[in-house]
Amino acid sequence: MKKSPDTQKLEQILRSSAFSAAGFMGTDTRSLAEIIDADMAEVARLGYTPQQIAQRMQQITDKAKSALGNWIKINDTHSAMITEVKGRIPCPWPHAGNYAKRVTTLQDTQTGRKVHFSDLNIHLIAEHNFFEGRGSAFRVEPKQIVEMLF
Amino acid sequence: MIVLTLLKAVLVISAIAAGLAAVLAVADVFLRDYGPCKITINNEKELTIKGGDSLLSVLTAEKIFIPSACGGRGTCGLCKLKVLEGAGSLLPTEEPYLDKKEIADNVRLSCQVKVRNDLKIQILEELFAIREYKARCAEIKDLTHDIKLFRFELTDPAEIKYTPGKYVQLLTPVYEKSSEEVYRAYSVASDPAQKNIIDLIIRLVPGGICTTYCFEYLKVGDEVKMNGPYGEFRLTDTDAEMVWIAGGSGMAPFVSILHEMKNSNSQRKTTYYFGANRVEELFLTEQMKQFEKDLPNFKFVPIVAQPGESENWNGETGLVTQAVERNIKNASDCEGYLCGSPGMIDAAIVVLKKLGLNENKIYYDKFA
Numbered sequence: 001m002k003k004s005p006d007t008q009k010l011e012q013i014l015r016s017s018a019f020s021a022a023g024f025m026g027t028d029t030r031s032l033a034e035i036i037d038a039d040m041a042e043v044a045r046l047g048y049t050p051q052q053i054a055q056r057m058q059q060i061t062d063k064a065k066s067a068l069g070n071w072i073k074i075n076d077t078h079s080a081m082i083t084e085v086k087g088r089i090p091c092p093w094p095h096a097g098n099y100a101k102r103v104t105t106l107q108d109t110q111t112g113r114k115v116h117f118s119d120l121n122i123h124l125i126a127e128h129n130f131f132e133g134r135g136s137a138f139r140v141e142p143k144q145i146v147e148m149l150f
Numbered sequence: 151m152i153v154l155t156l157l158k159a160v161l162v163i164s165a166i167a168a169g170l171a172a173v174l175a176v177a178d179v180f181l182r183d184y185g186p187c188k189i190t191i192n193n194e195k196e197l198t199i200k201g202g203d204s205l206l207s208v209l210t211a212e213k214i215f216i217p218s219a220c221g222g223r224g225t226c227g228l229c230k231l232k233v234l235e236g237a238g239s240l241l242p243t244e245e246p247y248l249d250k251k252e253i254a255d256n257v258r259l260s261c262q263v264k265v266r267n268d269l270k271i272q273i274l275e276e277l278f279a280i281r282e283y284k285a286r287c288a289e290i291k292d293l294t295h296d297i298k299l300f301r302f303e304l305t306d307p308a309e310i311k312y313t314p315g316k317y318v319q320l321l322t323p324v325y326e327k328s329s330e331e332v333y334r335a336y337s338v339a340s341d342p343a344q345k346n347i348i349d350l351i352i353r354l355v356p357g358g359i360c361t362t363y364c365f366e367y368l369k370v371g372d373e374v375k376m377n378g379p380y381g382e383f384r385l386t387d388t389d390a391e392m393v394w395i396a397g398g399s400g401m402a403p404f405v406s407i408l409h410e411m412k413n414s415n416s417q418r419k420t421t422y423y424f425g426a427n428r429v430e431e432l433f434l435t436e437q438m439k440q441f442e443k444d445l446p447n448f449k450f451v452p453i454v455a456q457p458g459e460s461e462n463w464n465g466e467t468g469l470v471t472q473a474v475e476r477n478i479k480n481a482s483d484c485e486g487y488l489c490g491s492p493g494m495i496d497a498a499i500v501v502l503k504k505l506g507l508n509e510n511k512i513y514y515d516k517f518a
Contacts, residue, residue, distance in 0.1 A: 017328075017329060017330050019223060019225075020223075021221060021223075021328050021329075021330060021332045021359045022327055022328055022329075022359060023329075065493055067455070067469070068397065068425070068469055068470065068471065068490075068491070068493055068494040068497055069397050069398055069425075069427075069490070069491050069493065069494055070425070070426075070427040070455035070456065070469065071427050071455070071456065081427070082491070082493060083353070083355055083356060083491070084491040084492050084493055085219075085355055085358070085491075086219050086226055086228075086335070086492065087219055087220050087225045087226035087227070088225050088226075088227075088246070089223075089225045090224070090225065090243070096242065098225065098246060100492070101225070102493075103355060103356045103357065105356060116356040116357060118357070137327065137356075137357035137359075137362075138357050
């Protein structure tokens with residue numbers, strides 16, 4: 001399908017280093033629409049919505065913030081920890097809003113498995129259904145995150 | 151016949167499209183050419199440069215280094231300077247980082263201001279002392295599972311002079327995970343008396359461009375570039391008792407300050423609260439014990455949030471802020487010095503104020 005000029009511009013921004021040195025698309029050659037469609041289908045197959053996933057991610061980040069950089073127990077099988085750096089990062093979509101450069105690490109304490117997500121990831125998933133492209137450092141794999149969150 | 155006509159039509163349309171594309175390309179080159187622009191700095195120095203780039207990148211190219219921790223993406227708010235003439239309107243990307251007074255004083259984010267015409271700017275004189283340094287990575291030491299100490303020997307220039315508490319910006323070159331050079335800021339952890347050495351204590355940030363480079367790609371012997379020194383975090387000249395609070399790589403500036411206190415035989419009463427998650431995540435504890443021997447009024451208080459049962463930890467437990475609250479009854483005559491994650495610093499400020507410390511006597515460096 002032909003892309004609108006706005007979509008073309010957005011995709012160009014997501015592939016560039018304008019907002020993040022490594023961009024948001026990683027090595028993924030699919031279009032933005034294809035990436036979002038595939039992830040939405042996967043999320044639906046798993047029985048959740050992006051908003052449910054983002055809401056749970058936010059709850060974990062909020063709880064982890066209180067531990068000031070230490071691990072905190074989320075439930076019997078999971079712990080989380082926050083890593084923060086200075087500054088804020090804006091959403092690459094054309095609207096106001098920027099997000100703390102904060103990364104939440106969620107660990108399954110029984111298997112040692114970990115996933116990382118940023119405050120911007122939470123926003124991108126909740127508002128734009130965007131989990132980032134494959135190969136992006138902050139790509140959130142729907143299957144992995146669902147297994148860890150619920 | 152019809153096929154020939156169609157073919158001709160396709161060719162004509164293609165030729166028109168190609169012509170329009172060429173016109174657009176040429177127009178782009180000329181429209182983006184702002185010609186030579188003059189930048190007057192502090193009414194003294196004048197630069198003539200080719201317009202079109204951001205003010206930050208133009209000044210950096212002229213070896214005038216303005217602090218910036220985000221590589222000019224408008225996300226750290228550090229690259230502030232006054233643009234007295236020629237900057238145009240304030241951009242929405244700048245507004246979150248500027249208060250009303252700064253806006254009234256023509257303060258701008260230099261990474262967001264494009265040089266399109268002549269500009270008059272004002273910058274702090276001390277920024278002229280900031281230089282670019284080439285250095286060789288001399289040592290990489292594991293401090294914890296996700297914190298390393300990187301020692302760099304300066305090669306060109308071979309010496310640096312700085313006040314303890316300052317930071318440098320380390321350049322990450324283009325590598326597999328980044329298609330462009332980026333700078334990131336790290337507090338200096340070395341003894342300022344060793345003028346050819348810069349120690350940096352760096353914590354791995356998941357997905358971080360610079361920390362990933364340092365942890366996975368940088369090798370002993372590699373050449374790096376950095377610029378500095380920057381920052382306003384330093385000890386005051388008073389004799390007031392000090393409460394230091396840090397966690398993780400926030401240890402860095404305090405190591406440098408302790409070297410300086412030892413070098414100057416400081417007698418200032420100082421208690422340093424340092425938080426870690428597990429006992430195995432405490433580091434430089436032997437060096438801290440040595441500083442306690444060298445400095446008669448210095449005390450190091452390590453706090454472990456969650457000591458494991460097998461770790462035999464008999465010291466302070468819980469959050470670093472909880473340990474401060476347990477140990478200090480009244481901090482009204484103290485000065486507070488904090489370094490760590492923004493969340494830890496915000497929490498520490500709340501606790502110190504609760505203990506009676508005036509907010510204007512709390513100094514901090516919010517670099518994780």
